[in-house]
Amino acid sequence: MASVRHDPAQPKVAPDERMRRSGGADGTNGVARRAEWPIPGAEVGPTVRTMTEEVAQLEAYRLSARALASRILNAQEQERVRVSRELHDDTGQALTLLLVRLQLVEGMSSEPEVRRELADLRLLVGETIDGVRRLAVHLGPSVLEDLGLRAALEWLADRVRAETGLVVALRLDCDCRNVPAEVAVAIFRVAQEALTNVVRHAQATRVDVRLGTDDDCLELLVADDGSGFAVDEAKARPIASVGLFGMAERIALVGGGLDIDSSPGAGTRIRASVPLRVEVFA
Numbered sequence: 616m617a618s619v620r621h622d623p624a625q626p627k628v629a630p631d632e633r634m635r636r637s638g639g640a641d642g643t644n645g646v647a648r649r650a651e652w653p654i655p656g657a658e659v660g661p662t663v664r665t666m667t668e669e670v671a672q673l674e675a676y677r678l679s680a681r682a683l684a685s686r687i688l689n690a691q692e693q694e695r696v697r698v699s700r701e702l703h704d705d706t707g708q709a710l711t712l713l714l715v716r717l718q719l720v721e722g723m724s725s726e727p728e729v730r731r732e733l734a735d736l737r738l739l740v741g742e743t744i745d746g747v748r749r750l751a752v753h754l755g756p757s758v759l760e761d762l763g764l765r766a767a768l769e770w771l772a773d774r775v776r777a778e779t780g781l782v783v784a785l786r787l788d789c790d791c792r793n794v795p796a797e798v799a800v801a802i803f804r805v806a807q808e809a810l811t812n813v814v815r816h817a818q819a820t821r822v823d824v825r826l827g828t829d830d831d832c833l834e835l836l837v838a839d840d841g842s843g844f845a846v847d848e849a850k851a852r853p854i855a856s857v858g859l860f861g862m863a864e865r866i867a868l869v870g871g872g873l874d875i876d877s878s879p880g881a882g883t884r885i886r887a888s889v890p891l892r893v894e895v896f897a
Contacts, residue, residue: 641683686785699755702747710744753807764791764799764826771807779814781822788827800827801865802835805873806860809837809885817841817883832871833889837883843877862887 714737721733752774759767765787772785791799806824813822818839826835850859863873864883871889 626669628706651754654804663746688829696755696760699751702754707747707751710740710747714740714744756803759799759803764794764803765789767799767803768806768826771803771810775810775814775822778886781814782809783821784821786823786825786827788825789833791826793835794891795869798869798871798891801869801871802833802887802889804865805862805887806835806837808858812858813837813839813841813883816844819882828891831889834886834889835887836884838882840882843879843881843883845879846875846877 656848717737758770772783819839822839864871874886877883
């Protein structure tokens with residue numbers, strides 16, 4: 616085979632250059648194509664920044680929504696206190712005056728039938744006064760503001776015992792003197808809602824209420840021996856879920872968590888836990 620000698624006068628030509636000059640084997644009319652690969656990391660930076668910005672925006676929305684919910688609950692609590700005072704001071708006093716006037720009119724009348732009607736009206740007004748007082752106390756118990764969480768829970772347990780005959784075993788393992796006001800209100804309202812649910816729905820004979828501390832957390836436990844319920848099904852029902860959501864939201868707004876353990880026929884356990892040192896949303 617004849618050898619091919621390179622003419623020193625001619626420059627050396629690379630194989631790919633010869634391919635380009637000869638027209639190419641890929642139908643590109645002699646123009647060689649070079650694969651263009653993306654530079655590693657060229658697009659990652661903007662993508663990561665976008666995701667970070669979206670996460671930060673979602674967190675800002677979450678904090679904003681939580682702060683708004685906190686202001687709404689605080690406004691509701693203030694409105695409860697205002698309505699409670701108006702019921703006690705205005706409505707209660709007006710009904711009491713009406714009761715006194717009915718007694719006077721009853722004493723002035725000599726007609727037996729009229730006296731009987733007035734006596735019935737007096738009894739009705741008396742029952743209405745009792746109902747207004749119970750409502751005023753339920754909306755804004757002054758004992759919570761005046762004497763603190765411990766006294767308020769004792770008052771609540773005594774009230775449930777007296778009105779329903781339910782056995783309420785109360786155990787308080789902390790003095791609650793250093794509990795922030797927002798946390799005290801949240802814990803009290805959860806206990807109040809839980810006991811109300813026991814009376815209305817659980818068909819229980821006994822309920823245990825315990826308040827103590829564990830690992831720098833304030834813990835409330837309300838456990839009954841009633842009929843229980845399916846938690847997931849209750850959460851799916853709009854009316855039933857309102858009370859459960861309200862309790863959970865109150866505790867979440869003071870940095871805590873709420874756990875509900877129940878099943879049909881096995882009673883219900885509601886546990887609320889709140890860190891004693893936590894930033895409260897406001």
